[in-house]
Amino acid sequence: MEIGIIGATGYSGNVLYNLMKQHPQVTAINLYGHQQDSALRYLDEEVPAFQGERLPIRPFNPTKIMQENDCLFFATPAGVSKNLALPLIDANFPVIDLSGDFRLKDPADYLKWYQQPAAAKSQLAQAAYGLCEFNQQVTKSYIANPGCYATATLLGLAPLIIEHLVDLKSLIVDAKSGVSGAGKKLSSSSHFSFINENAWLYKLNQHKHIPEILQQMQLWDSQAQAIQFSTTLIPITRGIMATIYAQVKSGITPNDIETAYQKYYQTAPFVRWRGTELPMIKNVTGSNYCDLGYGYNPTTKMVTVVSVIDNLLKGAAGQAVQNFNLMWHFPETTGLPQLPTFP
Amino acid sequence: MEIGIIGATGYSGNVLYNLMKQHPQVTAINLYGHQQDSALRYLDEEVPAFQGERLPIRPFNPTKIMQENDCLFFATPAGVSKNLALPLIDANFPVIDLSGDFRLKDPADYLKWYQQPAAAKSQLAQAAYGLCEFNQQVTKSYIANPGCYATATLLGLAPLIIEHLVDLKSLIVDAKSGVSGAGKKLSSSSHFSFINENAWLYKLNQHKHIPEILQQMQLWDSQAQAIQFSTTLIPITRGIMATIYAQVKSGITPNDIETAYQKYYQTAPFVRWRGTELPMIKNVTGSNYCDLGYGYNPTTKMVTVVSVIDNLLKGAAGQAVQNFNLMWHFPETTGLPQLPTFP
Amino acid sequence: MEIGIIGATGYSGNVLYNLMKQHPQVTAINLYGHQQDSALRYLDEEVPAFQGERLPIRPFNPTKIMQENDCLFFATPAGVSKNLALPLIDANFPVIDLSGDFRLKDPADYLKWYQQPAAAKSQLAQAAYGLCEFNQQVTKSYIANPGCYATATLLGLAPLIIEHLVDLKSLIVDAKSGVSGAGKKLSSSSHFSFINENAWLYKLNQHKHIPEILQQMQLWDSQAQAIQFSTTLIPITRGIMATIYAQVKSGITPNDIETAYQKYYQTAPFVRWRGTELPMIKNVTGSNYCDLGYGYNPTTKMVTVVSVIDNLLKGAAGQAVQNFNLMWHFPETTGLPQLPTFP
Amino acid sequence: MEIGIIGATGYSGNVLYNLMKQHPQVTAINLYGHQQDSALRYLDEEVPAFQGERLPIRPFNPTKIMQENDCLFFATPAGVSKNLALPLIDANFPVIDLSGDFRLKDPADYLKWYQQPAAAKSQLAQAAYGLCEFNQQVTKSYIANPGCYATATLLGLAPLIIEHLVDLKSLIVDAKSGVSGAGKKLSSSSHFSFINENAWLYKLNQHKHIPEILQQMQLWDSQAQAIQFSTTLIPITRGIMATIYAQVKSGITPNDIETAYQKYYQTAPFVRWRGTELPMIKNVTGSNYCDLGYGYNPTTKMVTVVSVIDNLLKGAAGQAVQNFNLMWHFPETTGLPQLPTFP
16 A cells, blocks of 8 residues: 655654554555645655655646556645545545544534634535544544643543543643644744743643544433533643543442453553552554553542553554554554664 | 751652752751661762752651750651651751641541551641641641642642532542652552553542542531542653532633632732733743632533642652741741743 | 842843842842833733732833833843943943843854854953852953853863863864743744753754853963863753863872862862762752762763852852842852752 | 563663564563572553563573573673573574673673673674674674664774775764663762753763774774774763764765765665764664764865664664574564654
């Protein structure tokens, strides 16, 4: 198979390229830019770490892209694929989109959280939200790959919500993220002297992954209406930890909780349930794993679930490959690292 | 005045020595070890950063200490002062104790959380819990300086609790701390290769600062019975951020919250209320400030308060100096840095 | 005394403001911008860490500045003071300039290394190069405060050069620096995800502090003609380590080296000679110290000297205060921290 | 093939296990401890990042090991394999030893630098020093895998030495290393609060990789007698940068230098020559690459070569796999990552 990548020079794109390069089912990778008339560049010029990868980044041309490839990945910022992908959607061409453009079903949600108009509702309807563990049967040709915070949070929440174990109104997510989550773009908060030796709660109930979390929660339990969600930047490059707090419903025991997580993840190759051993970011860095652990407080009847992922793997490019595998009926783990890069 | 320090070679002791060295009311600092018969060492041998400070660290001898000093600081691990301080308590000699030994009034609490027997109840009763902003009138000669997590948490909680603005049962504290909080002692979790590029929720409802938080909360509102409290280690040397979540009571508005914080902290020289601008650790590092900010979620009726301190200053040695100033009726800010060491 | 600062919102300016705020001889600090007509801003708006410092940053007006202040500090990027300072130079008004504009005596050097025209030679002649330990008698009203790399390197080199202990042609300096040295400006190399977990030799014999190092070396030994000088960025915020390698001259012993360093620095309050104990950055961070240590290799006859400073203190604002003290005949240590902020 | 690993719970062992797990020629990995009678442990108990790898770590038994495996790796500290490996050497069993025990040919060198007796000279003689790019034809069954500093330094030096381009007496290596190089063992210098925001030249001409560097240099040019070699610890987990300074011989031009590096590395799959673009650590992290770049100073006639590797890959486990591939005549790149894990 040949695959195309738009946006291979960004962080998610770097990781996606790296994974695809080693994917046993992929014979060639073709790279494209966002614009039709940009000057020709080469991957190794833009990403010196990839010296030797003298691959051209060619102008965007949907007709050629569909001729040259079997599947296309968008590793682009918000606002790109909603314009560029339309001919591919019309042609039912296989696309895996790492951006947020096709995650939300309701255009009004996109407008509110992304502050720009969404694609048309009919086009949005053609995309599937690719949270792999809960979207194993791929029936659509367009996969909206979930956001990094959303992935960590939803995998942590799923058994609690689906099995109605907790009071929905009590849900609080305190998420911590490394700096690569914001991409390569320069900003005052990505300056080393700013974030080194620092921690900063930069978005309180304002992160744009909130609506996709809620949308998925509502599929699991239509009573879900809101979530308390804060994001704190910490001085690491890669990794997300979502700490989830919830009041358990009357009569629910720790055993019920353990059982629920085992039920949903026992056969999931990329979710490691650690029980009462609380997971840490470094144990998943470099892998596609989501590690989950929990604690129960008998005094407050509160459950705390900790969910960690590598934001550029399970939170972006890794899950994209997993979606690619599901789409093409390859074994789910094909081309993905088997172990984290510890230490 | 002459002051003595026991434990100047630990991290809190380093900072305390540094502050006292520049305190305008202190003419001499005398250093002592924990043991009566340890070999003579010198401060600059033990702490190379302090080259030139050729001060002997002499054996512990309570009689001599009381003769030589006007006030004694314990900057020692748990379990030291509960034994060594007894003759000083009997003599009503001024002591500021940075350890946890005299913070809890109930010996059973100490036994449970510190897993060793406490000092006698009568001796514990002679110590005041020195949360400066709420203990401005020093009436006791023995000050139990609060723990670092407890300081950040209690200063963040106080107006909410005292003014009954929130549902006590809904309280959740998600605290993040740098590595110096665990001291100089080697452990697998303080290894650079472990905690660098990592985050680890190391204690869920098990940190020993929980009982002193609860004890103080109960003084403010006798209904307080429990708190959900998690501590996450992040890869920074200094700093604590306590993120506090609580359900506001029916009828309480954001304006009520703002008013309450202003009421308690308007004249407090070391608490900076930032309103809806959420504070970050680096803005207090190197200072004795506690910065506080908040956000209110009208959908979930939840308030989030963020409290940040430098764990070795406001969370240890800085607050100890502040207590010293209050005890001796010096202006509260004497000898303390006026600004953080930004950047 | 009242002092003025131009550029208090940059990193060096932040630290300078912090120091001056606590300087016992300074009664007021006035802040100015670079431009005559900029809108009024306030310090605490620009530097949130300094909340509460509601000081206006007023437009630049040399006449008013000379009326309102006794001394002016430029904490500005290259290219500012060479224009703005001219009326102050003409008036012989006391200035301490942290930028590179008046460090080089030869306008051609400035043109070559800064790639813009220098001030006039006659104006350059009115500035003294303020390497404090070697410029104790301040006879000029304009002090060009040395660069950070230059300070670390020159203090490490001085005894070797002045006492002719080493072969000048063999000199190699391998300097390592933290990220704050490049200031607050955003650039791809100050992005956290770039420099975290990285080290990058960014300038090989191309750093603009080279000409001021050479100029000073030539004052010490007119034979000095060149220096091999590399600068490596490492993932820390503050600190410089200059590792100096040189072939010792025939007949010179380690004892001669020790004696030379003691001769020049025994009474210097801010240079700590550590002999064969090699110094580290963290032992000077937060202080105005330069720590020096050395090793001698009897096989290769090579001496290695390690020199460390806090780039924002001894390498910028701290040395500026030291120059201020020397200029006004205050004790050299006035208003400067006595100890590093360890840990 | 089945392979055995002794020491899979250390950092190099972790990475080796991870690589071997994905090596297409390896069907099974067997783990062993250092001792004959240690209690049975499991890999995922010792290394939580490897949860799910429920592999027993069995007692050391050379007879069984030779029966069960085709090749054995020692990823052990100094002093282990010199005792344990003897029966395997006698049996001519294939071994790749990541420790320093069999790198030095002269037992007196080992005694001096490792401060313990070496294996017998005759046994040492049976080991080949496995610097892959210069040991492509594996003729011995025992490979002494080079040290991390030695690999970075020797690959950077080789063309200069072999082609006699530089004055051997002028050679200086200023090497910087991350903390994982010292392994998992706790020590005051691996404490996060010590090395974070710090840099420390910890060994000046005293690192135990010096004798293997010299030994190899002497094979290339018998005139080589000494090297100036310093090692500075910097706050990163993985990576080494060796900055090499040397006086070029009269008549040698930059072009000669470029030509020499191209000659030796043009076909080397894991050495990337970057010419005058100076390499940085992050561009090789996670890969088996050694990136090399240089600069020439026409004034001082000095060449500076910068060599960077991931200390746990090219400096340990990666090179071990490369040696394994060479030994068994697999393509040299088999089972090794094709690209660094950027960012």
